[in-house]
Amino acid sequence: MKKKLIKYSLVDDEIVAVSAYYFSISPEISLKFDFEVNRALDKLEENPFAFFNISIRPYRRIVIKGFPYALIYRIMDDEVFIVMLFPLKNNPKELMERIRKLYI
Secondary structure (H helix, E strand, O other): OOOOEOOOOOHHHHHHHHHHHHHHHOOHHHHHHHHHHHHHHHHHOOOOOHHOOOOOOEEEEOOOOOOEEEEEEEOOOOOOOEEEEEOOOOOOHHHHHHHHHHOO
């Protein structure tokens, strides 16, 4: 059964900013990033339980294929709340701090 995806507006802003960065390097890379983000969103919609728990439960992550980013999300009932696009090169402690600020 498909889950309803709910993205925080900040997530859309983060995706747009990263896509714009890749566009400044190459429009083709930007298109590939957008494609892989949408592919990850489709996978989440189909089966959000298939992806990794992170150390701060109940949060999970799905890595954007071919890019150093992951979507961080949590599942509540029939909804998947996507809370951030996180750069994997950042320190994991930063992820923990950002999640704590969400108060979710």
